[in-house]
Amino acid sequence: MQDTISGDSKLDELIYLSMLYDFYGELLPDNKKQVFEDYVLNDLSLSEIAEHMNISRQGVHDIVKRCTQELKDYEEKLSLLKKFAKIKDMLESIKNLCYKISETGETDKLQEIAALADDILKEL
Known part of the structure; x- marks a missing residue:
């Protein structure tokens, strides 16, 4: 072990x-x-x-x-690697939210996507 x-x-x-x-x-x-x-x-x-x-x-x-x-x-x-990992996680969240929207039609998730996109842009 x-x-x-x-x-x-x-x-x-x-x-x-x-x-x-x-x-x-x-x-x-x-x-x-x-x-x-x-x-x-x-x-x-x-x-x-x-x-x-x-x-x-x-x-x-x-x-x-x-x-x-x-x-x-x-x-x-x-901290480039740390920033990269953080952005990767945020993009994964966006991807998951997009799947939820396409499956359920919950357009309120669009605000979450916009917020995550703003966070990514701030990282860059």
Whole structure:
């Protein structure tokens, strides 16, 4: 059971890191970007990356750790991922309201849609 939890946690962390990379990866230097991509996105081991990049395994580990912290720092300052998630949730709510309107004809839900759309526009 513990292995499953730590496996899920590791997967969640990799998904989070890949999303951070999508938003902020271009801000990393090319050499760091390649190492991070190989580790997080391409699922290569530290040893494989070290051999390919001709650096030590510890060097790869340090680069991945620094990149992870840099990406988290960018998110802490800019909150692009948080804003994206919030907008995605609001759009999902709009979609659900539209389905309800089409099923039930409750046009009073249009005010909720307009309010959510206003909130999205404020986020942008």
